[in-house]
Amino acid sequence: MKVLVIADDFTGANDTGLQFHQQHIAVDVLLSDFAQYQGTAEVVVVNTDSRAMNCADAQQAIYQVFAHAKAEQVYKKIDSTLRGNIGAELAACLSASERKIAFVCSALPKAGRVVRDGILYVNDVPLLETEFATDPKTPIVSSSVKAIIESQTDVPVFEFKKTTEKNTAVSVIYSIMAENTQAIISFDAETEQDLQHIAELIKEVNQPCIVAGSSGLAQSIAAGLNKKPILFVVGSMSEVSCKQVDYIKDNAQVATLVINIKNLLQDQRYSETLMLSAKAVLKNHQHLLLKTESSLNERLNISLLCAELNCSRAELGNQISQKIALFVSQLLEQQRYQFSALFLTGGDIAFSVAKQLQLDHYQIAGEIEAGVPYGYFPNSPISAIPVMTKAGGFGSVPLLQRILDYFN
Structure with missing residues (x-):
């Protein structure tokens, strides 16, 4: 109660x-x-x-x-x-x-x-x-x-x-x-x-x-x-996704946490620290935007990280998606699934989150704009949370602000 x-x-x-x-x-x-x-x-x-x-x-x-x-x-x-x-x-x-x-x-x-x-x-x-x-x-x-x-x-x-x-x-x-x-x-x-x-x-x-x-x-x-936060997860380095994130960077209702990919993959303590930071944002009644680093240097570092981990770019992408999905699923669970919406984009993150939560099907309910559907995962812990997915290069620049307006 x-x-x-x-x-x-x-x-x-x-x-x-x-x-x-x-x-x-x-x-x-x-x-x-x-x-x-x-x-x-x-x-x-x-x-x-x-x-x-x-x-x-x-x-x-x-x-x-x-x-x-x-x-x-x-x-x-x-x-x-x-x-x-x-x-x-x-x-x-x-x-x-x-x-x-x-x-x-x-x-x-x-x-x-x-x-x-x-x-x-x-x-x-x-x-x-x-x-x-x-x-x-x-x-x-x-x-x-x-x-x-x-x-x-x-x-x-x-x-x-x-x-x-x-x-x-x-x-x-x-x-x-x-x-x-x-x-x-x-x-x-x-x-x-x-x-x-x-x-x-x-x-x-x-x-x-x-x-x-x-x-x-x-x-x-x-x-x-009934005012619950929105969780944005942006795992895309695309120029479009970067512009969408920049559009709401000055919105005081949204706090952004940048994920260091190398640390996420190699240091368990980093995930624990990131979790504490995420919870602090939510306790402060803000929406949370999790994004991977997307600077030019980070793009260049992908090849170096592949060499260091002895894996292909595709294999690295899978590891990143799985790690982010694990983090997102743990955050959802620890926050008792109290979110008003969930936005997932880039690097097969949406599919990885669904697998991590053992979800078996998705019901489409509508769209925020062209190429950005939203729907629900029935009979699951997140069945009441509208979930949006999109390819990294899709969507208008003000998309994330539109999502804030739509679900608030």
Whole structure:
């Protein structure tokens, strides 16, 4: 399970689950105790039905969920008008999951709910002046998000205004975590873009945490969850392939690692170092482009390398393809096949990768442009990844950028 969503009512559970479903992520919403769950969905939504409970009972419901549920990420669905046991349940989530920090934003801009300077407004009216303040089951005590949370927990609450710069925010969050056993951070948000920035900030902080919000923030979290990198593998020295690589060399979303062929063939430690570099790129949420050296000197060195290894150019080409294929297959496996697309060109690399992964057939699904098909390898570990292949000399100069645009 990748994400555990805990909602305090059934409609909220469904609304939040929908945000992940719309990103083509498998979602199960549970109607019974999590202990009975046998499914394999990436996102599991649990309804504690605790909005109208007293604080102690609501916290106990949270502890019961965590007694059986383990997930990489935890999203606490809260009401966009802050009804219910917001502070108490956040504190329970932190303690039960043994996490130090919770990030909160209840804003739902498309429904007129925004947080400005720490105050929740509903259609430009402060929360305490709306009908929600006199809710018969869960009345509101303040328009301040911080005050509402603090009324139910001793965990310190910190407010981040909309004007806080991203780099400053990351630094301050690390300081808060260093100085507090547990902490809750509340964000302003008035637009969908603000919510997207919050989701990006949480990813940048890269710490185990609780994320809490309405379906609004859930939508941004879900969108980020489904953003997987593209793996480009360019084993061709052709002029066309070189121009295609050069076209995206200044794209900050793409990191290029150049493969030294001689080292790849002769030094196992080189492959291990290259793997660490590749993983670092992917951890930084960048697309990865692996390419063989293609300078004039490298072209001239091919004959020297053949002589050194006592092999023909064809035999050397096979060795290179097999080594690159082995590296690519290991990278795919170690990254749990979490890529949005795979691009393979040059030196029979596509066929070598297919052999290395023991793939037996390829289903063509379409083409990016003339001579550049994409398709899938069914019934395989990469069955969900669109795979593109092309000859080294094929394709337009902006091809790799088109692939980025197409699959993002």
